[in-house]
Amino acid sequence: MDEMHYQIDLLKAMNEKLLGSEKMFRMICGTSSNAFLFYSFSEKRFETLGCWERYFEFEVKNSSDFQNILSCVKEKYSSDLETALFCERTGKTSCSAECEMADGSKWVEFEVTISYDDDSKPSEKIVRVRDITKAKKQTEDLKYMAYYDALTGLYNRNYFVRLLSEWVRKAQVEHTKISVMCMRLDEFRKINDSMGMIAGDEVVQLFGLFLKELQNEDVIVSHFYEDMFFVSVYDPFGNNTAERIFRKICERLEDTFYITSGSAEIKSTISVGVSEYPESARNSLELINCAEIVMLQKSEKGRNSIDYFEAPMLLDFMENIQLENQLKEAIESEDFELYYQPQYDSLSNKLRGVEALIRWRKHDGKLVSPAVFIPLAEKDGMIVQIGNWVLEEGIRSFKKWYDKYKYPMMLSLNISAIQYKRKDFVHKLLRLLEKYQVNPELIELEITESVLIDDFESVVEKLHTLKEYGIKISLDDFGTGFSSLSYLKGLPIDTLKIDKSFIDTVIEDNSTRVITESIIAMVKKLGCETVAEGVETQEQFEYLKGINCDNIQGFLLGKPMPASEVDKLLAAV
Numbered sequence: 001m002d003e004m005h006y007q008i009d010l011l012k013a014m015n016e017k018l019l020g021s022e023k024m025f026r027m028i029c030g031t032s033s034n035a036f037l038f039y040s041f042s043e044k045r046f047e048t049l050g051c052w053e054r055y056f057e058f059e060v061k062n063s064s065d066f067q068n069i070l071s072c073v074k075e076k077y078s079s080d081l082e083t084a085l086f087c088e089r090t091g092k093t094s095c096s097a098e099c100e101m102a103d104g105s106k107w108v109e110f111e112v113t114i115s116y117d118d119d120s121k122p123s124e125k126i127v128r129v130r131d132i133t134k135a136k137k138q139t140e141d142l143k144y145m146a147y148y149d150a151l152t153g154l155y156n157r158n159y160f161v162r163l164l165s166e167w168v169r170k171a172q173v174e175h176t177k178i179s180v181m182c183m184r185l186d187e188f189r190k191i192n193d194s195m196g197m198i199a200g201d202e203v204v205q206l207f208g209l210f211l212k213e214l215q216n217e218d219v220i221v222s223h224f225y226e227d228m229f230f231v232s233v234y235d236p237f238g239n240n241t242a243e244r245i246f247r248k249i250c251e252r253l254e255d256t257f258y259i260t261s262g263s264a265e266i267k268s269t270i271s272v273g274v275s276e277y278p279e280s281a282r283n284s285l286e287l288i289n290c291a292e293i294v295m296l297q298k299s300e301k302g303r304n305s306i307d308y309f310e311a312p313m314l315l316d317f318m319e320n321i322q323l324e325n326q327l328k329e330a331i332e333s334e335d336f337e338l339y340y341q342p343q344y345d346s347l348s349n350k351l352r353g354v355e356a357l358i359r360w361r362k363h364d365g366k367l368v369s370p371a372v373f374i375p376l377a378e379k380d381g382m383i384v385q386i387g388n389w390v391l392e393e394g395i396r397s398f399k400k401w402y403d404k405y406k407y408p409m410m411l412s413l414n415i416s417a418i419q420y421k422r423k424d425f426v427h428k429l430l431r432l433l434e435k436y437q438v439n440p441e442l443i444e445l446e447i448t449e450s451v452l453i454d455d456f457e458s459v460v461e462k463l464h465t466l467k468e469y470g471i472k473i474s475l476d477d478f479g480t481g482f483s484s485l486s487y488l489k490g491l492p493i494d495t496l497k498i499d500k501s502f503i504d505t506v507i508e509d510n511s512t513r514v515i516t517e518s519i520i521a522m523v524k525k526l527g528c529e530t531v532a533e534g535v536e537t538q539e540q541f542e543y544l545k546g547i548n549c550d551n552i553q554g555f556l557l558g559k560p561m562p563a564s565e566v567d568k569l570l571a572a573v
């Protein structure tokens with residue numbers, strides 16, 4: 001009897017222990033956010049553990065039939081799960097499948113593990129169901145980032161190159177033409193500078209959205225950076241699809257873009273450069289480069305232009321690169337000279353001052369015009385170093401002349417917008433004036449309107465600081481670009497230089513005369529001095545003097561000359 005009691009107690013204890021460990025397993029499985037399905041082949045018994053209800057609305061009963069469960073599961077998922085769920089049929093010990101719920105709400109992984117008995121018959125099966133939505137989304141995001149551009153949702157550069165490479169391989173076999181179009185919005189820089197980057201981004205997005213509509217199996221559209229887009233056209237019938245696409249774009253650009261930041265209607269034209277396979281180049285990267293070279297060379301032209309790659313362009317481009325490299329070396333070894341062009345008071349004929357104009361002396365002794373290398377230097381920032389050299393050299397020479405001749409002439413220095421906008425510009429200039437002990441009132445900075453376009457307020461603040469020190473400001477090339485007299489009202493400008501293009505036609509052209517006369521009359525009322533530049537004939541001189549232009553600069557009275565010639569000029573005054 002005792003023995004029996006003992007056995008019963010033992011069984012009870014074992015049972016309790018079993019119940020305890022089952023509870024423990026259930027709890028552990030419950031916290032894992034997975035769902036488990038256990039199936040015993042010998043007992044034909046099912047058991048579910050974990051968060052079954054998170055994945056399925058139906059309950060699995062011990063009596064349920066596995067086929068029935070499968071059909072319920074299959075209903076919920078879009079892909080075929082049968083192979084994975086019944087992997088014992090192929091004798092495998094494990095199998096897995098990823099699938100999306102039919103309603104698109106989740107991605108789920110099924111992991112099936114089978115154990116076999118000694119006769120190689122399946123004995124137990126465990127199906128683990130796991131939510132992989134987050135991981136899937138991350139992979140999708142990574143894939144998206146790898147292929148698409150975040151701003152426009154178009155293909156990015158890397159993916160475009162990949163697709164174009166595939167096309168080139170196909171075209172080799174099919175003898176097909178491919179056109180690669182590189183395009184930029186002509187007004188983008190202005191929009192960015194005047195309305196800010198957010199407005200610029202919005203225009204890019206809207207334009208990108210329009211380009212996306214042009215995409216089909218023979219047209220791929222990509223956004224590289226800023227406002228640079230590429231469109232590639234697979235043209236099996238040589239239909240000049242690129243031209244048709246260009247015309248469609250121009251039609252769209254006849255309308256404005258409405259941008260919410262700044263609530264403005266913006267209009268722009270486009271510049272397009274086209275390269276063609278196989279004529280221009282025979283691989284994707286070269287095709288892209290050639291199209292970009294065309295676009296870069298023609299971007300000055302603007303106004304809805306389309307230009308095709310021609311071999312000499314590559315030569316020009318290479319020459320430009322070479323020039324750029326040589327310019328870098330020239331900066332290192334300071335292969336520059338400063339020339340000075342005199343300016344005279346139109347009434348008294350007295351020397352008013354000189355404008356410093358840089359020259360680059362190449363190793364072969366030839367001089368390169370600043371009109372060639374200054375725009376190049378502005379493109380990649382070299383202008384700052386060049387500009388600093390000009391400031392120091394100009395002020396140093398000026399000091400020497402002043403000490404020697406005591407003649408109170410002005411020194412006019414050309415300042416590039418990039419140089420002017422540097423935070424340390426004013427500080428550097430003041431330090432130089434201090435170093436050479438030069439009176440700031442004899443220094444005049446020639447700036448162009450491009451200085452004023454971007455961040456108007458900080459530009460004006462700088463102008464006021466310069467003015468406080470007595471430094472004069474001259475607005476160069478007036479009449480070109482989008483100069484407007486209304487600009488001048490709020491600006492501390494001392495001098496206005498009327499551009500040579502006005503002087504060139506002022507004698508023959510009546511409307512130029514009217515404009516020039518009214519500019520001079522109005523500017524005088526604002527208290528500014530005037531300088532006419534590029535005066536080449538006595539007739540121009542007399543006329544300008546007659547309409548009260550204060551000062552004259554030009555080949556008629558003196559060409560830009562080296563410092564030694566200025567010495568002679570000063571010795572004679």
Ligand code: C2E
Pocket residue numbers: 341356357358369370371374387390414415416446476477533534535536553554555556560
């Ligand atoms: P700019 O400031 O408008 O300078 C006047 C240009 O017109 C000079 O050309 C000058 O030689 C030329 N010029 C003056 N009078 C006459 C004339 O009667 N007839 C003709 N045909 N030309 C005349 P340059 O020296 O070749 O300079 C070209 C431009 O390069 C300058 O135009 C200026 O924008 C830029 N530049 C020159 N030196 C510097 C510099 O030190 N720094 C910066 N940032 N730019 C400079």
Ligand code: CA
Pocket residue numbers: 355414446476
């Ligand atoms: Ca100038």
Ligand code: CA
Pocket residue numbers: 476477497499500533
């Ligand atoms: Ca000028």
